């Protein structure tokens with residue numbers, strides 16, 4: 001099936017999706033944004049039609065892929081409309097800003113048989129793929145440590161005076177208006193997705209969050225998660241240290257999985273630099289006492305993710321990535337919030 005796509009939301013992230021759709025051979029028929037000036041470069045590049053009303057896209061029978069790259073707080077209405085209209089959906093993360101809303105969407109998509117993806121692109125980093133491929137070789141999994149420490153600048157000395165991270169007294173920061181939260185939602189969500197990807201859904205967790213009194217978002221979140229593959233030590237943090245991480249560029253996002261026969265370490269590059277900074281995986285094999293380092297050439301994980309989604313859509317199948325991945329992460333975010341607030345562990349009752 002030939003793919004005819006529409007992109008809703010032409011802000012920062014959209015360039016990665018336009019690139020992925022273009023490389024996958026999809027025709028980009030519509031671009032939609034409330035601000036015409038944001039859509040204009042893409043209208044021109046792809047000779048696409050413009051609308052500020054996404055229902056024009058849903059009402060176009062030629063469109064078979066709806067790509068949602070608007071802010072997370074409006075994903076729900078767009079996803080539901082696209083499912084109703086019978087389109088396949090690629091939606092940026094996080095799927096929504098609440099577990100209940102994400103559940104409503106994936107339940108509807110499952111019922112309708114919609115091909116539906118939440119685009120957690122880090123699954124498509126070569127180091128993540130290699131780590132997943134080699135996971136069986138480390139034997140029974142005993143322990144996992146996973147973190148997303150991101151360089152956001154000086155966030156700890158006080159409420160920023162301006163910009164998206166400024167919380168007005170008694171008001172809501174742009175960060176929360178657009179994304180629904182702080183580092184847990186923005187950065188930590190990706191590695192929660194990787195927890196599910198590598199180890200399966202957690203059953204229980206105990207969490208900690210740091211939300212300063214002058215802010216409406218978190219600067220740090222940590223959790224101990226129980227999975228059928230052992231405990232996971234999880235943490236995400238905004239920091240101001242310039243040289244952290246395997247590339248010494250401040251980006252410190254790693255997964256370490258220790259088993260009875262070996263260990264896997266995965267290192268992820270800065271989220272928007274995958275096409276210029278390579279990912280890395282180290283495999284330690286206890287039988288030979290050998291550690292093998294795999295350094296991968298840079299490649300855009302967005303191109304690879306969207307390529308995978310489009311290939312499946314063109315074949316009319318969901319493929320290896322389930323519809324519910326976006327809900328899984330949003331449920332974990334919600335339970336981390338509940339546990340941190342109550343200071344009690346919570347059992348996770350998966351709704352689907």
Ligand SMILES: NC(=O)c1ccc[n+]([C@@H]2O[C@H](COP(=O)([O-])OP(=O)(O)OC[C@H]3O[C@@H](n4cnc5c(N)ncnc54)[C@H](O)[C@@H]3O)[C@@H](O)[C@H]2O)c1
Pocket residue numbers: 008009010011012013014032033034035038052054069070071072074092093094119121178179271
């Ligand atoms: N995968 C990642 O690592 C990553 C990184 C950054 C952002 N994101 C996600 O990407 C999404 C977009 O983030 P961004 O940084 O590009 O935001 P952005 O603010 O730069 O762009 C969002 C665009 O959506 C448009 N928009 C808002 N409401 C709309 C509506 N009702 N109809 C049409 N257009 C509308 C805005 O005008 C804006 O141009 C968010 O869900 C965010 O969480 C993911």
